[in-house]
Amino acid sequence: MEQDYPLKWMERGRKRFSILVTLIKIRLKLCGVKIRKLNTFQRSKCKGPIIFVPTHIGKFDIEVAFACINEHALLLSGTEERMHGSPDGIFLETNRVNYVDRGHKGDRKNSVIKMERDLKHGFNLLWFIEGTWNLSANRLVYPLS
Numbered sequence: 001m002e003q004d005y006p007l008k009w010m011e012r013g014r015k016r017f018s019i020l021v022t023l024i025k026i027r028l029k030l031c032g033v034k035i036r037k038l039n040t041f042q043r044s045k046c047k048g049p050i051i052f053v054p055t056h057i058g059k060f061d062i063e064v065a066f067a068c069i070n071e072h073a074l075l076l077s078g079t080e081e082r083m084h085g086s087p088d089g090i091f092l093e094t095n096r097v098n099y100v101d102r103g104h105k106g107d108r109k110n111s112v113i114k115m116e117r118d119l120k121h122g123f124n125l126l127w128f129i130e131g132t133w134n135l136s137a138n139r140l141v142y143p144l145s
Helices: 007-030 061-069 087-095 105-120
Strands: 074-077 097-099 125-127
Touching: 007 061, 007 087, 061 125, 074 087, 074 105, 087 097, 097 105, 105 125
Parallel strands: 074 097, 074 125
Antiparallel strands: none
């Protein structure tokens, strides 16, 4: 399995990240999205790769997460059919994204293997673990998937 791991492909995503996060920040500003950080991420306190686990609350969640952490991370996403070929999907695929079919047990198991491999190679992960937007005013976080 290790020989088919696209490490060079993943490294290209990491190298392009500074350009992509700049474009994200411009897009957010043009769309009128304001970000207020409640806590400041300090990379110096963390050694090795990090799993960033924000919650979904709306349309710009992925962009806001990348703008806030300001560090390359591989996204775990369950929406390939809606993202592939779209402008947002092109960004994600340039950055590098691992898609998973949450309804398929084998694919979920395979995504765990991919995440372990990515962490072993030093890549950060971005994972919205509840798997859907939280549109409820009564729940802070949906059940984790």
